[in-house]
Amino acid sequence: MRFSTIALALPAVALAQNQVPLAEQAKGWFNKLTNAVSSAAPAAPSNPIQAGAAKVADSVQHELTLENWKQVVTADPTVSAPATQDWLIYINGGNATCYGFCGNTTKAWNESVALISAKPNPPKFGIVDCDAEPILCNSWSVGPPSLYYFNIPKPLADQSAPAVTARFIPLNRTSTTVDTIKKLVLDKEYEQVTPYEGAWHPFNGQLAEFGLATPVAYALWGFSKMPSWLPMIMISFLSRTFMNKRMAAPNAGQARAAPAQ
Structure with missing residues (x-):
């Protein structure tokens, strides 16, 4: 049964091959062979240390x-006030926001x-x-790769609490290592970074307080x-409309001032 099916298919295959140049046929056969070998070959084992660090970080x-x-x-x-909770947040990204260059900092983050x-x-x-x-990153006005270190006070019994201390720390895409992040946290080098108190502060900024951040x-x-061309078209349209109105205004005034015949 299988032989008869193949035999019936041979004329169609021969006809298709007659319509395709020999070089293209060879190229297609080579690509199919390469894909078959690639799919059959086992994937190279990943670095067990990096894999273990990534698993710990995820947990x-x-x-x-x-x-x-x-x-x-x-x-x-669960902690009684007054107390402060520290949060270390890694701002990460892929091809769209980090252009594919966050791999080194992500590796350093996982291991640290x-x-x-x-x-x-x-x-x-x-x-x-x-x-x-992207909306969360825009509401904080941050981009990858970077860190945000928050000191969050626990509210008192009357629900009052001091402002949250936020320190924004950009990371170098190529030179960031485990030692870089370890020193920031364990050696408390983050305390040398001036706290951010601007309008984009995620907790206490003016945009957050008035509900405008999102x-x-x-x-x-x-x-x-x-698209990059759309703002230019809008500006051109607005400027042309403005100029037309300015040119029309003197003409209208002259028409009103003209003496009746």
């Missing part, structure tokens, strides 16, 4: 989104989280993927998606 870090970050990045509810989490009283860890969460983030995201 202890919180993946933050626009919907959950305010509920996740808080003080520890595995190291720091084993120490006494480590901070809590979070990660934001700006490719997946709407402004959507507007910025929308502008970033616009």
